[in-house]
Amino acid sequence: METFAVQLKNITKTFGSVVANHNVSLDVRQGEILALLGENGSGKTTLMNMLSGIYRPDSGSICIDGREVSIQSPEDAKRLGIGMVHQHFKLVDIFTAADNIWMGMEPTPFGLREKCKAVDARKGERGFFRLAKKTGLVFRCAGARFKGWFLSKKRNARVAGIVQKFGFELDPAKKVYDMSVSEKQTLEIVKVLTYGARIIVLDEPTAVLTVQEIEKLFAVMRRMKESGHAIIIITHKLNEVMEISDRVAIMRKGESVGVVNTADTDEQQLTELMVGHKVDLKIRRPEVQFDRPLLEVRDLTVRSDEGSVAVDKVSFYIRGGEILGVAGISGCGQRELCEAIAGLRKVESGRISHEGKDLVGLPPREIIAEGISMSFIPEDRLGMGLAPSLSIADNMCLKDYGENKWNPVVNRKKARAKARYVVEELGVVTPSIETPVRRLSGGNVQKVLVGREIIGNPNVIVTAYPVRGLDINSSYAIYDILNLQKEKGVGILFVGEDLDVMMELCDKILVLCHGRVMGVVHAQKTSKEELGLMMTGSLDLVSLKEDKHLGIARDSGIDDKESA
């Protein structure tokens, strides 16, 4: 019978009442890349966290090289040759690259017993010499052990050697806080390789990388595969799965739904397996008579937290009844753009105008009063927009609790009514409206958030990644909600990540690359290839056409003389 590098058998893991993994089995051979495919929230990361010792399975067993093992901690995982590169890097910021690797290194054992045995085994030496040699060994062993306590001065050089051996580029003396995302990822990979990992788990490694960096990463993975490592890559991007993997294991809602050879499958089949039923990818796009421009952004420049220019002279406008998509690799200024519009971030220069009224410099509260609503879903879903420990009802009045200035008491009655309405209309699954939002599932959290935004009757909605982490049905529910708003004449800025969705849902798509607008295209007329080229900066329509008026509406509400 074939021996697998990793075998997971009937793993079940629950968090409270939520079943994250149910009876999942999985196996990986040596020298094989297995893609673990599934939508966000399908339990991929949870499953892998059990392999790397972060969680313990409730039931089921794990075999490494055919032997059943118990992984109680990351320490156990490391000893068993399992290394995981987490999506959110686990690095000590103030350490150098070398120290980040060094902190998990144990001094190389001197092997006193083995060396003594070697002396014993040698024939022809007299007892005295043998004893002397052994005594010498004992002293050298003690010396080595003593030296092993201390940090070697040569650790930078040693790490540089390791980095070279694996064929990477990395400055071992560089502090992590000075590193770019891709450098950090390289460091994480070098780290697990240094510890002698033969089973390597990569959790969504491409999410933060540019196209070139992804190519480099894939080259690395192929090399590791050739040297006999077993690699598991967690992803939900089909093209990557097809490109890099040998086999694909698909998970859906915490269960394993099948394993296929990559060569024998195609994206269509994988999608079916992933989402469970044949998806009509056609998202409804109602035709709406465009209205005047509601929100206009002109030459907007915004800085990131670190002080670099995150949004660089961006201009665009949204008309009523229009969905403008914003595409781009994550971290290209989308967050800063949204925050600037919502008044959460200082505007360096440029204008944001709502129906002719300048918003720059206004506090968030007044922008909300203007009728601009923002639902921003950051990476940690509950970080902004909702207060996780507060109830659904309490979260409903987050934006308008301050109305009726002279009343010092929060109007909970109204909030509860709203909560009941949202729960009913959007089908939020919850025990009651007094349940803390933290205890809801991802899709329901999202519905609460979007529901609250819509209930305030805004005329501009800024929404970022509204379907991140949602299952297909919830996603479609959200699309429907947005389309309904669009039909009501609301202008929508939709910051998204899935190009297929954006091409079907949006009217126009604006592409950002490193804070600059690469162009605005009609969603029906563009292709994925064109968008992809623009996202990576290979195609710059703005400079190509030298179209000065790009992003400026003919019937602009901004008085040009004033702004000039």
Next chain:
Amino acid sequence: MKEKVKQPFVRFVRRENVTVRRTAAVLTAAILFALVLGAVLLAFNGTDPFSFYWTVISGNFANAIAFRNLIRAIVPLLITSLGIAVAFKLKFWNIGAEGQFMMGAFFAMTASLLLGNALPSFLTVVLVALIGGLGGALFGGIVGFFKVKFGTNETLLTLMFNYIAQYFVAYLLNVDFYRRPGGGIPVFKSLPTSAWLSEIRIGNFSFDTALIVALILVTGIFLYFKYTKHGYEIAVVGDSPNTALYAGMNVKKITLRTVLLSAFLVGLAGALQLQGPASGHTMSTGITGGMGWTGIIIAWLCRLNPFGILLGSSLMGILERGCEIARLNSGVSAASADILQGIILFSVLAFDLFIRFKPVFRKKTEGLKGGSDETAGQPGSDATAGEG
């Protein structure tokens, strides 16, 4: 070939929800456990623990005077705890209550000495108390300002401010305005009688007006947290500052305002303590009696709930006064109160785990060596190779 399958005997899993009933049960268990532990310690010391405990509890209620003293011990602790809870609710770790208490008392003393007996007593009492509160607020507000402006670590800064206040007050003993004339060990002047709190008498019982203030504050803070816009803002900012910003809240303003309120209450406690009979209407460098520290622990262990704090500070007061009575009656060392306090606090802290976490014990079959060794080496029968 032996792969040791080790499994910790017990591990803890975070609970999804925290119920009031379990909280109450666990806390009761914790206090009982501590009392048993304390009894052992007392027995070693040659004290009969049962009669000691009986004295501690019953002594407080034996007569009107003991009960009055009990109330006097509880009230300042209660107000201090309430003040601390306000800041903690915002996750502003104000551990500077000692200093704010002290400065509250200092401001009250200054105001009272300046006002003398010129104004009607009622007016003077209120004015002095309010100025004391403002003094505490000012002192805490400095830290709040740095926190808001530069993100200074408030835990460490408030800690430093405690001692700045303490030595400042110690210095005042050199100032003629504050020092009682005459030689010998320098002592502070007593407050003019106008600033003294009045006593309210009902039948045999009497209590200070501070008790009424405290009870109003308990209810007030409860309502403030639960119903007002300010309370709502505190809850949101404490839960998620980013969300608060997004909702258009002025987080800096809210933080500063809440810190000021917190320090105001603590300062008020200091002023009332000074104006009340417990301090002999006189300032001293030891006027806080460690209430700034105890208050933090009470506020935290009572989950920042005003009525919980009322209960917690009452229990603490009973323990402290009761131990004092036991000392007077039977000569048990005064320090036994501190030790018992320490043991109870540790015990409650330890038992707190069982409110938030669920212990999961090792399953007998899983941990046994034989079972796992047998399966090791041969892949399970149900492990099918990849299909397709």
Next chain:
Amino acid sequence: MEAFIQFIVQSVRYGTPLLFGTTGEIITQKSGSLNLGVEGVMAVGAIGGFLFATWTNSLILGILAAFVCGALCGLLFAFLTVTLQANQNVTGLAMTIFGVGLFQFIGQNLTSGSGFPAMSAELAAKVGENGIPLLRDIPVVGDLLFSYNPFVYLGVVIAVLCWVYLFRTRTGLKVRAVGENPAAADGVGVNITRIKYLNIMLGCGICGIGGLYLGMVLRSGRYDGYGDWIAGYGWIAIALVIFAAWSPAKAIGGSFLFGLLLSLQAYRGAVVSIWPAGLSWMNAIPGEFYQMLPFLLTAVILVITSIRKKKDGGSPTALGLNYYREDR
């Protein structure tokens, strides 16, 4: 001049308990635990060490006992905050109440009972300002560097060793990693629980020796049946941790500087006498100000460092936060 030398010598004597307390607390804090109970730990170390020293009539056994008592307090702290995930601030404060209470409980019971034990003449001589033979006879330098009681040298040696431990050993690297980002350290197989337990215990043990020093040297082993021996030194030690930017090496200089501030109150006359014309203003400043100065300085440093926002200012990033692996 004589008076000035005397002043410096006093500063060092007053600074030494801070050196122990600070070094210990740095070790604890570098592993990510903020123990506000230094005062209590020192009190327990003081009484435990002192009783054992007088009982066995041995200084070394006394120091060991002080270390063990401190470490036991550390064990309690670690059990509560690491295993039972209790809030560190609150646990630290409870430790202060408990430790000081225990000291007074034992002290008062002894005073009222069999009498508080006194140091034998032999023991008292051992902790006297004996200095190092021969070297102490060098003029000026001998007085300034080689005239102290054994604790002073022990303190400096411990501080240096702790610096080497934290910044030059493999384990030290792991300790710092745990204090900075426990999840990262956990991920590479560092045993967080073991590192935290060991460092909290080691740190508290060192604090305990500082308590013993206070009792045996500064208080001469006398107890008045009231209060405790530590009298705020533990809190100054916490301030000093910040002042020393979490480096045991800087703590050596820092603690003697703080000792200088503490002894200024009593000895400022000696300082003024060096240059009466220029320094007479020092007499005008009230003594309490000098006592306040360590805290004031630390507060100022806290504010300044927060304004400058340096990335590696020494303060462990995960200080005061409990680590629970399954939290995301």
